[in-house]
Amino acid sequence: MSRYSKSLLLSALLAFSTLVSGLGTSCSAPLGSGTAAPSDPYWLQTVKHQGTSAFNSDPSSYQVFRNVKDFGAKGDGITDDTAAINSAMSSGGRCGGGSCNSSTVTPAIVYFPAGTYLVSSAIDTYYYTQMIGDAKKPPTLLASSSFNGFAVIDADPYIPNGWGAQWFSNQDNFYRSIRNLIIDLRQIPASTSAIGLHWQVSQATSLINIVVEMSTASNNNHQGMFMENGSGGFMGDIIFNGGKYGIQVGNQQFTVRNLTVNNAATAVSGIWNWGFTFQGVTINNCQVGFDLATGGTTTSNQTVGSEAIIDAVVTNTPIFVRSSVASNGQLAGSLVLNNIKLSNVPTAVGVAGGATVLAGGTTTIASWGQGNVYSGTSGSKNFVQGNIVSANKPSVLLDSAGRIFGKAHPQYASYAASQFISIKSQGAKGDGHTDDTAAIQSVLNEYAGCKIIFFDAGTYHVTDTITIPAGTQIVGEAWSVIMAGGSAFSDQKNPRAVIQAGAASSQGVLEISDMVFTTAGPAPGAIMIEWNVHDPSGQQAAAGMWDSHIRLGGAAGTNMQYSQCPSGSVNSACQAAFLGIYLTSGSSAYLEGTWVWTADHDLDTSGSSDISIFTGRGILSESHGPVWLIGTSEHAALYQYSLVNAQNHYIGFAQTETPYYQPSPAAPAPYSTVSFYNDPTFSSSINMAWGMYIQSSSNIIIFGAGFYSFFQNYSQTCLTTNTCQAQIFNIDSASNVIAYSVSTVATTYQLSVSQNGVIRSSGNADGFQETFTAWSK
Ligand SMILES: *[C@@H]1O[C@H](CO)[C@@H](O)[C@H](O)[C@H]1NC(C)=O
Ligand SMILES: *[C@@H]1O[C@H](CO)[C@@H](O)[C@H](O)[C@H]1NC(C)=O
Ligand SMILES: *[C@@H]1O[C@H](CO)[C@@H](O)[C@H](O)[C@H]1NC(C)=O
Numbered sequence: 001m002s003r004y005s006k007s008l009l010l011s012a013l014l015a016f017s018t019l020v021s022g023l024g025t026s027c028s029a030p031l032g033s034g035t036a037a038p039s040d041p042y043w044l045q046t047v048k049h050q051g052t053s054a055f056n057s058d059p060s061s062y063q064v065f066r067n068v069k070d071f072g073a074k075g076d077g078i079t080d081d082t083a084a085i086n087s088a089m090s091s092g093g094r095c096g097g098g099s100c101n102s103s104t105v106t107p108a109i110v111y112f113p114a115g116t117y118l119v120s121s122a123i124d125t126y127y128y129t130q131m132i133g134d135a136k137k138p139p140t141l142l143a144s145s146s147f148n149g150f151a152v153i154d155a156d157p158y159i160p161n162g163w164g165a166q167w168f169s170n171q172d173n174f175y176r177s178i179r180n181l182i183i184d185l186r187q188i189p190a191s192t193s194a195i196g197l198h199w200q201v202s203q204a205t206s207l208i209n210i211v212v213e214m215s216t217a218s219n220n221n222h223q224g225m226f227m228e229n230g231s232g233g234f235m236g237d238i239i240f241n242g243g244k245y246g247i248q249v250g251n252q253q254f255t256v257r258n259l260t261v262n263n264a265a266t267a268v269s270g271i272w273n274w275g276f277t278f279q280g281v282t283i284n285n286c287q288v289g290f291d292l293a294t295g296g297t298t299t300s301n302q303t304v305g306s307e308a309i310i311d312a313v314v315t316n317t318p319i320f321v322r323s324s325v326a327s328n329g330q331l332a333g334s335l336v337l338n339n340i341k342l343s344n345v346p347t348a349v350g351v352a353g354g355a356t357v358l359a360g361g362t363t364t365i366a367s368w369g370q371g372n373v374y375s376g377t378s379g380s381k382n383f384v385q386g387n388i389v390s391a392n393k394p395s396v397l398l399d400s401a402g403r404i405f406g407k408a409h410p411q412y413a414s415y416a417a418s419q420f421i422s423i424k425s426q427g428a429k430g431d432g433h434t435d436d437t438a439a440i441q442s443v444l445n446e447y448a449g450c451k452i453i454f455f456d457a458g459t460y461h462v463t464d465t466i467t468i469p470a471g472t473q474i475v476g477e478a479w480s481v482i483m484a485g486g487s488a489f490s491d492q493k494n495p496r497a498v499i500q501a502g503a504a505s506s507q508g509v510l511e512i513s514d515m516v517f518t519t520a521g522p523a524p525g526a527i528m529i530e531w532n533v534h535d536p537s538g539q540q541a542a543a544g545m546w547d548s549h550i551r552l553g554g555a556a557g558t559n560m561q562y563s564q565c566p567s568g569s570v571n572s573a574c575q576a577a578f579l580g581i582y583l584t585s586g587s588s589a590y591l592e593g594t595w596v597w598t599a600d601h602d603l604d605t606s607g608s609s610d611i612s613i614f615t616g617r618g619i620l621s622e623s624h625g626p627v628w629l630i631g632t633s634e635h636a637a638l639y640q641y642s643l644v645n646a647q648n649h650y651i652g653f654a655q656t657e658t659p660y661y662q663p664s665p666a667a668p669a670p671y672s673t674v675s676f677y678n679d680p681t682f683s684s685s686i687n688m689a690w691g692m693y694i695q696s697s698s699n700i701i702i703f704g705a706g707f708y709s710f711f712q713n714y715s716q717t718c719l720t721t722n723t724c725q726a727q728i729f730n731i732d733s734a735s736n737v738i739a740y741s742v743s744t745v746a747t748t749y750q751l752s753v754s755q756n757g758v759i760r761s762s763g764n765a766d767g768f769q770e771t772f773t774a775w776s777k
C-alpha cells in the first residue's frame with residue numbers, strides 16, 4: 001500500500017512549485033514584519049468580523065465576536081463595567097448558568113480593547129469562550145474596592161445555595177482561553193480574601209500572557225489563581241505579583257510553561273494532582289516557592305502526587321520546595337527537579353516543620369529527584385532522595401540559555417489588519433455544508449507568505465486534502481473548524497491526509513493557531529494532519545501549532561453523536577479517523593496545547609451522554625526532531641503516542657486515556673495494524689490501546705506523563721484492583737530515552753520493555769494513581 005495517492009503527489013508538487021517561486025501567486029510582496037502603527041488597535045479588533053457558528057440554530061444572527069464596548073463597557077476605570085462584560089459574555093443563548101454542560105454551537109470571543117475595566121463582581125465565563133485583550137496594550141480588569149464575588153474571572157462558578165453544584169463538571173470543562181489581560185486586585189483591602197482567576201478547567205484550555213497584580217502587604221489574603229480540581233490543560237506566559245499565593249492548584253494534570261511569581265508569600269501552593277509539569281519558572285522574593293500538600297497515598301486521600309519542574313530560576317526565597325509530610329524512606333509525593341538555578345535560597349527542598357532534605361544556597365541543581373527510580377529491564381525500585389539520572393538534552397531542543405526552548409502562541413501583535421486575508425472574503429463559506437476545499441486551497445496558494453490567513457469562525461467542510469505550503473501562517477477565530485468528509489477519507493486501507501502541513505522535505509515558517517480539525521463521519525481513512533515541514537536553520541519552532549486541537553465525533557455536524565454512536569455500539573459509521581497527527585521523518589514540530597481527542601461523550605447532546613467513537617491512532621512521530629510536544633492525546637484504538645525512529649523529542653506532560661469501550665472490541669479493532677505505519681502488535685493479552693509506544697528511537701525526554709485506564713467495557717470495577725489494563729507504556733530498542741514523573745491509573749505495569757512488564761504499579765501507590773519518578777536506559 002502506498003502512503004501517497006496520486007492526487008496527493010500532485011498537490012505536493014503544486015505546493016513545491018509555490019515554495020520554489022517563494023510566494024503565493026497573488027502576492028505582491030512577502031509578509032515581512034508587522035506594519036501596524038503604534039496607535040493602531042490590535043488587528044483582531046479591527047479586522048472584519050464575519051465569523052459564524054455553522055450548527056447554531058440561527059447562524060445568521062448568532063454573534064461570535066463580541067467587543068465589550070459594543071455591549072456598553074466604557075473601559076475608563078471609573079464606570080462599573082461588570083454588567084456590560086457579562087452581557088457580552090452571555091447574550092445569544094450561550095452555554096452556562098448551570099443549565100448546560102457543554103456546547104460547540106455557541107462559541108464566542110469576548111474582546112477587550114485597551115483600557116481599564118472596573119468590575120465589582122465576577123465575570124462568569126460561558127463554555128467555549130476566548131476572552132482576549134488587545135495584545136498591543138493589554139487591558140486591565142480592575143476589581144473595585146468593594147468587589148464581591150468568588151473571583152474576578154470565574155471559569156466554573158458555584159451555584160449560589162447549590163450545595164456545591166457548579167455550572168460545569170470540572171473534568172469536562174473544555175474550550176476556554178484567556179489572553180492578554182491584567183487582573184488588578186490591589187484596590188481590594190489586603191486583608192480581604194480575593195482571587196484573580198477561578199480556573200477550574202480541563203483540556204483544550206489555555207491562559208496566555210496574563211498578569212495578576214496583588215497586595216504585597218504581609219499576611220495579605222490575595223491570590224492570583226485558585227484551581228481546586230479539573231483535568232487540564234495548558235497555561236503559559238503568566239505573571240503573578242504579590243499575594244498570599246501566586247497560584248493555588250489542584251487538578252489531575254497540567255502543563256505550566258513560563259510562570260513568574262514575584263513577591264508572593266507562596267508562589268505555588270499545590271493541593272493535589274496526579275502529575276504537573278512546570279517548565280520555565282521564575283520566582284523572586286517569595287517565602288516559599290512550591291508549598292505542597294503531600295503524604296496522601298490512598299485513593300481516598302489524594303495529595304500532590306507528582307511535581308516535575310524543569311528550568312527554574314529562584315531568587316531571594318528562603319525555601320524553594322516544601323512538602324507537608326516527609327518521605328521517610330518511601331514515596332510521599334514524587335518530585336523531579338531539573339536545571340534549577342538558586343540564588344540566595346537557603347533550603348532547596350524542605351519539609352513543613354523545618355527539616356531540610358536538600359540544602360540550597362546559590363547553586364544549580366542539575367537533576368534531583370524524590371521517589372522511586374528504575375533503569376533498563378530491571379523491575380527493582382530504588383527509593384531516592386538525591387541526584388538522579390540526568391537527561392542528555394540535544395542542543396536543538398534548547399534555547400541559548402540551555403533551557404527547553406519555548407515559544408508563545410503567536411498573536412501577531414505588530415501586524416496591521418491589512419496584513420490578514422479572510423478566507424470568507426475570498427469565497428469560503430464555513431457553513432458546515434458547502435464544499436470549501438477549492439476555495440481554501442486557492443487562498444493558500446495565492447496568499448501563503450504574503451498575508452496571514454484568517455479563518456473566520458465557522459465550520460469548513462472539505463472533501464480532499466488541503467495542502468498548506470511552508471511559509472503559511474493560519475489563525476482561527478474561537479477555534480474555527482475544518483471538517484473533512486466524503487469518499488476520499490473512507491478507506492482505512494488507503495489513508496489520506498486531511499491537512500498536509502508543508503510538502504515533503506519543505507522548510508519554512510508554518511504556524512497554525514486557534515483551529516479545530518475534525519471529520520464528518522465515517523472517515524476511517526482520514527489522517528487528520530500530516531506534518532512534513534521543518535524549521536529553517538536558526539529558527540527554532542518556526543513550524544508549530546498552538547491552541548489547535550483535533551476533535552473526533554461528539555459534536556454537532558460530525559454525524560457521530562449520541563443518536564448514531566451510543567456507548568456500547570460498534571458501528572462502522574462511528575469510525576472517525578485513521579490517525580490524528582503524523583509527524584513525518586523530515587519534519588520538526590512545536591505543538592503547544594494540542595489535544596487529540598476522540599470523543600467519549602457528546603458535547604452537544606445534553607452534554608454528558610457516553611458515546612463509542614473509533615479512531616485508529618493518536619500521534620505518530622517518525623521525526624528526527626526537534627520536536628516539542630506539550631499536548632495530550634486520548635482514546636485512540638491502537639495507541640495515543642507512537643514514536644518510531646524518532647529522535648530529539650521533548651515531551652512535556654503527556655496525558656492519555658485508553659478508550660472506555662476496550663477490550664470490547666479488543667484493540668486494534670475496528671482497525672487493523674498496518675506495517676507501513678509501524679503499528680505495534682496486539683495479542684490476546686495485549687488487547688488495549690497503548691498510551692505510549694516507543695520503537696527504535698533516541699534522545700527522547702519525557703518530562704511528565706499520565707497514562708490512564710479507567711474502564712473495561714465501560715465498567716469501572718477494574719479500578720479497585722488496578723487491573724483495567726496490563727501494559728500501557730512500552731519501549732523497544734531505544735537509546736537515551738528518559739521518562740521522568742510518570743503516573744498511571746489502573747494498569748498492572750507502568751512501563752514495559754519489548755512488551756514485557758518492567759515497572760509494577762503495585763510498588764508505587766501515590767494516591768488515586770501510581771507514580772514512578774524516573775526510568776532510563
Ligand atoms: C473539587 O474540589 C473541592 C475542593 O477541594 C472539593 O470539595 C470537591 O469535592 C471537588 N469536586 C470534585 C467533583 O472533585
Ligand atoms: C515568558 O512570559 C513573559 C511574560 O508574558 C514574556 O514576556 C516572555 O517573552 C515569555 N518567554 C517565553 C520564552 O515564552
Ligand atoms: C491525608 O494524608 C495526609 C498526609 O499523610 C494527612 O495529613 C491527612 O490527615 C490525610 N487526610 C485524610 C482525610 O485521611
Ligand SMILES: *[C@@H]1O[C@H](CO)[C@@H](O)[C@H](O)[C@H]1NC(C)=O
Binds near residue numbers: 098607
Ligand atoms: C450535566 O451532566 C450531568 C452528569 O455529568 C447530568 O446529570 C446533567 O443532567 C447534565 N445537565 C444537563 C443540563 O444536560
Ligand SMILES: *[C@@H]1O[C@H](CO)[C@@H](O)[C@H](O)[C@H]1NC(C)=O
Binds near residue numbers: 568663664713
Ligand atoms: C460489555 O458490556 C455489555 C453491557 O454490560 C455486555 O452486554 C457485553 O457482553 C460486554 N462485553 C464483554 C466482551 O464483556
